Amino acid sequence: xxxxxxxxNVTKNFGGVRAIDDFSVKIEPGKVHxxxxxxxxGKTTIFNNITGILTPDKGTIIFDEKEIxxxxxxxxxxxxxxxxxQNIRLFSNLSVMQNVILASSMDAEYNLIDxxxxxxxxxxxxxxxxxxxxxxxxxxxxxxxxxxxASKLPYxxxxxxxIARAIALNPKLILLDEPAAGMNADESAELVGFILDxxxxxxxxxxxIEHHMDVVTNLCDYVTVLNFGKTIASGTPAEVKSNEHVxxxxxxxxxxx
Amino acid sequence: xxxxxxxxxxxxxCINMIAVLGISxxxxxxxxxxxxxxxxMSIGAYTSAxxxxxxxMPFFPAILVGILFAGIVAYMLGSLTLKLKGxxxxxxxxxxxxxxxxxxxxxxxxxxxxGLSGIPKYTTLPIAVISLVLAVIISWTLIHSxxxxxxxxxxxxxxxxxxxxxxxxxxxxxxxVFSAMLAGWAGAxxxxxxxxxxxxxxxLPKSAELTITVVIGGLGxxxxxxxxxxxxxxxxxxxxxxxxxxxxxxxxxxxLIIILRPSGLFGYREFSIRKLIAFFKKIGKKNSAPEKxxxxxxxxxxEK
Numbered sequence: 089x090x091x092x093x094x095x096x097n098v099t100k101n102f103g104g105v106r107a108i109d110d111f112s113v114k115i116e117p118g119k120v121h122x123x124x125x126x127x128x129x130g131k132t133t134i135f136n137n138i139t140g141i142l143t144p145d146k147g148t149i150i151f152d153e154k155e156i157x158x159x160x161x162x163x164x165x166x167x168x169x170x171x172x173x174q175n176i177r178l179f180s181n182l183s184v185m186q187n188v189i190l191a192s193s194m195d196a197e198y199n200l201i202d203x204x205x206x207x208x209x210x211x212x213x214x215x216x217x218x219x220x221x222x223x224x225x226x227x228x229x230x231x232x233x234x235x236x237x238a239s240k241l242p243y244x245x246x247x248x249x250x251i252a253r254a255i256a257l258n259p260k261l262i263l264l265d266e267p268a269a270g271m272n273a274d275e276s277a278e279l280v281g282f283i284l285d286x287x288x289x290x291x292x293x294x295x296x297i298e299h300h301m302d303v304v305t306n307l308c309d310y311v312t313v314l315n316f317g318k319t320i321a322s323g324t325p326a327e328v329k330s331n332e333h334v335x336x337x338x339x340x341x342x343x344x345x
Numbered sequence: 346x347x348x349x350x351x352x353x354x355x356x357x358x359c360i361n362m363i364a365v366l367g368i369s370x371x372x373x374x375x376x377x378x379x380x381x382x383x384x385x386m387s388i389g390a391y392t393s394a395x396x397x398x399x400x401x402m403p404f405f406p407a408i409l410v411g412i413l414f415a416g417i418v419a420y421m422l423g424s425l426t427l428k429l430k431g432x433x434x435x436x437x438x439x440x441x442x443x444x445x446x447x448x449x450x451x452x453x454x455x456x457x458x459x460g461l462s463g464i465p466k467y468t469t470l471p472i473a474v475i476s477l478v479l480a481v482i483i484s485w486t487l488i489h490s491x492x493x494x495x496x497x498x499x500x501x502x503x504x505x506x507x508x509x510x511x512x513x514x515x516x517x518x519x520x521x522v523f524s525a526m527l528a529g530w531a532g533a534x535x536x537x538x539x540x541x542x543x544x545x546x547x548x549l550p551k552s553a554e555l556t557i558t559v560v561i562g563g564l565g566x567x568x569x570x571x572x573x574x575x576x577x578x579x580x581x582x583x584x585x586x587x588x589x590x591x592x593x594x595x596x597x598x599x600x601l602i603i604i605l606r607p608s609g610l611f612g613y614r615e616f617s618i619r620k621l622i623a624f625f626k627k628i629g630k631k632n633s634a635p636e637k638x639x640x641x642x643x644x645x646x647x648e649k
Contacts, residue, residue, distance in 0.1 A: 139508060165510035173508075179501035181565075181613060190498045191509035196491035203490035204483060210490070257509055 090153060092117045092261050092293045093138070093169075098147030100133055100317075107133045109317040111147075115261065120287070120294040122304045122325070125314035126337055131297045132174060133317075135263050138295075139171055140164045152260060166194060170254030171263040174297075176246050180239035184230055184249055187238050188221040191256035195220065221256065227289050228252045228282070244275055248282065255290050264296040268303045280306045301329070313337070352470050356538055358578040359473040360531045361558070362571055363480045367527030368555045369562070369570035370484055374493060375520040376500040376564075378435045380552045381442030382528045385415040387547035388445065389529025390536035391455055394464045397537070399454075404467040408533040415529025416522050423518040442552050449544040460543035468538035476534060480527060484567055487523065496520050500565070528555075561602050562609050569611025576610075 091114040100108040108130045115121045123131050136142040138149055140161040149157045156164050165171075179187050195217050202210040225231045228248050233241060238249060247267055254262050267283070268276040280303055287294060298304050304311060305325045313321040313334050321331040328334055347355065364386055371377050393411035396402040402410075426437040449455045456462070487493055495516040498506035506513055536542050554577065562573025576598075584594045602610065614620075 141504070141507075160512075161504075161507035162510050162512045165508055171508050173505070177502050177505040177508075179498055179505065181501060182497065186494075186497075190494050190506075190511075193491045193495055194510050198491070200487075200492070203492065204486050206486065253505075253509060 122308035122311040129314040130317040168260040170259035364531035367524030371524035381438035383547040383551035384442035384445035385525040385528035386532035389532030393533035394536040411533040419525030563611030566611040568616035
């Protein structure tokens with residue numbers, strides 16, 4: 089099967105620090121791929137390279153059989169890569185509904201004249217966007233909160249809304265940056281169920297960064313472990329957990345125990 | 346119907362509102378600050394005035410050319426500067442406004458600092474009011490479309506806006522050109538109302554006044570901006586009898602509004618009749634509710 093996303097030998101330096109060192113990975117369609125590693129291992133830097141916030145110094149990134157290396161963030165989003173952020177970035181003063189609608193600008197296929205004259209085409213497209221946003225909120229279970237201001241939502245709901253907003257792009261691939269950050273065991277278990285549920289409903293592939301090992305074990309089909317910008321292990325969650333390099337990176341070797 | 350004085354004030358208020366609507370879209374909805382929009386006003390004013398005075402062009406095409414020219418200049422300036430973040434963009438607009446003013450001082454055709462006189466009085470009350478209504482409709486439909494939503498997304502969270510596929514440079518450029526075109530429109534009306542132009546009319550305080558008006562009215566509210574510009578236009582007129590203290594009192598009023606209501610008079614909300622009625626109903630209920638509790642607590646006390 090051709091991978092949805094393929095990263096080939098990507099290197100990124102920040103001054104003298106090599107944040108990602110010759111990193112390669114293939115993401116299979118329909119799977120949940122985990123990216124784990126200690127703080128500062130370069131996980132978020134990889135996300136930022138994929139989404140175009142940063143440009144790799146070396147290497148190529150191929151999405152959906154087309155090269156996207158060095159493209160602008162909005163172009164990459166339009167090609168079908170949605171994302172969430174480690175520290176939630178919602179349109180915080182706007183309502184839950186507006187947050188999702190704002191992400192639907194690509195579905196709004198009308199021009200300035202249509203919007204000035206409120207033509208039938210404008211009305212039709214706007215109606216479709218509203219309906220889509222509502223059904224999306226229903227599928228993530230936020231339909232009762234649709235008129236609430238995003239920043240007033242409880243933390244878990246804000247996470248869900250951010251994921252819903254990413255889905256509004258109709259993406260093939262969603263990048264989740266620590267979706268379970270700040271959640272307790274019960275909440276992260278609920279999140280696992282939630283992600284599996286919406287992934288089945290909307291059919292996308294997931295690449296996620298996560299520290300909670302229970303989330304990774306229950307959710308990921310495949311895991312890549314990073315340390316100092318390099319892949320130190322990869323495989324199924326069970327394989328990775330017993331890998332001695334991984335244990336060393338996380339626990340600092342035998343003397344660390 | 347109105348006295349000449351009242352008519353004059355209404356015309357000035359309409360002109361100010363048109364320019365302020367542009368800033369409202371730019372600053373209130375996109376959160377880009379421009380201290381150069383008086384420069385775009387002067388481009389619209391001089392372009393249209395020179396066309397009517399020197400070439401005898403009718404008023405309407407002259408306004409259109411003024412608007413278009415202001416828009417083209419904004420497009421070029423925006424292409425150069427809109428990749429800059431926040432404050433840096435503001436500084437470039439400030440520099441641009443001053444540059445245009447000095448330029449008009451030195452070009453012989455504008456009459457320089459002596460001013461351009463003999464402009465026909467074309468801006469009548471109906472024309473000013475119709476222009477305002479049109480400008481309101483255009484701004485309103487723009488804000489309530491995908492374009493306006495993209496502006497709002499940039500205001501709220503630029504990085505997230507990019508991550509949902511919004512071309513932020515293009516949207517910012519659009520908001521900037523739109524605000525410049527409205528400024529140009531206001532300038533063209535202004536020239537044919539005052540019948541005289543001098544570059545000093547379009548200085549930095551004029552640009553600042555436009556932005557202050559939007560801040561007073563509420564960033565993110567078109568109706569707030571219209572109301573704000575009504576306040577800013579009328580306050581100096583109300584304080585006119587106090588002559589020398591006029592600008593001082595105006596300043597105090599602005600400072601008080603900012604301190605007491607930092608989100609502006611309207612905040613993010615728009616004025617709507619329906620909400621107003623709902624608000625008064627709520628007040629009515631509140632006023633009647635405490636009386637009831639008083640009565641019950643009183644009767645309880647009596648029984649005990």
